[in-house]
Amino acid sequence: xxxxxxxxxxxxxxxxxxxxxxxxxxxxxxxxxxxxxxxxxxxxxxxxxxxxxxxxxxxxxxxxxxxxxxxxxxxxxxxxxxxxxxxxxxxxxxxxxxxxxxxxxxxxxxxxxxxxxxxxxxxxxxxxxxxxxxxxxxxxxxxxxxxxxxxxxxxxxxxxxxxxxxxxxxxxxxxxxxxxxxxxxxxxxxxxxxxxxxxxxxxxxxxxxxxxxxxxxxxxxxxxxxxxxx
Numbered sequence: 001x002x003x004x005x006x007x008x009x010x011x012x013x014x015x016x017x018x019x020x021x022x023x024x025x026x027x028x029x030x031x032x033x034x035x036x037x038x039x040x041x042x043x044x045x046x047x048x049x050x051x052x053x054x055x056x057x058x059x060x061x062x063x064x065x066x067x068x069x070x071x072x073x074x075x076x077x078x079x080x081x082x083x084x085x086x087x088x089x090x091x092x093x094x095x096x097x098x099x100x101x102x103x104x105x106x107x108x109x110x111x112x113x114x115x116x117x118x119x120x121x122x123x124x125x126x127x128x129x130x131x132x133x134x135x136x137x138x139x140x141x142x143x144x145x146x147x148x149x150x151x152x153x154x155x156x157x158x159x160x161x162x163x164x165x166x167x168x169x170x171x172x173x174x175x176x177x178x179x180x181x182x183x184x185x186x187x188x189x190x191x192x193x194x195x196x197x198x199x200x201x202x203x204x205x206x207x208x209x210x211x212x213x214x215x216x217x218x219x220x221x222x223x224x225x226x227x228x229x230x
């Protein structure tokens with residue numbers, strides 16, 4: 001089965017708890033396999049009969065995994081909960097393909113601010129662990145497309161906001177200081193920063209509200225993780 005690979009930033013403590021959940025499911029799947037082999041009298045079969053019995057067990061296990069009744073790997077646990085997340089968010093539909101101009105984009109999507117993610121008491125990013133997960137290709141593509149089209153209105157509004165207000169004086173000052181050195185350069189940087197438009201409080205609140213509407217695949221997978229460990 002083809003798969004789509006994701007690597008998601010998560011909290012280390014949650015990843016540890018997920019491993020415990022996966023172990024329980026793995027133990028349950030191992031027990032099912034043991035009982036299935038016993039019911040098929042596999043130990044007493046030889047040759048073609050044994051091969052046929054093993055094939056039947058493999059097919060039944062694959063069917064139960066597909067239905068989410070057996071979830072003996074991290075990928076299966078996350079995929080099961082992720083489907084529930086998509087249903088709850090009403091994102092479990094056949095989305096149109098992402099336009100070619102955006103389909104190859106990498107990194108955090110436009111407007112997905114890192115400021116909304118949790119931090120530790122030492123003001124360090126709380127999402128310090130990395131969780132690789134392989135999803136069925138169809139599910140992975142549904143997640144990617146769903147995030148793109150669900151976020152599209154907010155992304156377009158944020159781009160319009162950016163054209164209206166720009167980067168703001170603080171960002172402009174830092175960028176100008178990086179590009180220009182010496183007293184003359186510092187003076188020019190200060191002038192440029194002073195000329196930058198300053199967003200109103202209402203405009204800043206609008207940007208925050210729009211950023212909250214941008215959904216990433218990482219957001220959905222972390223939500224699936226939370227469902228798995230609760």
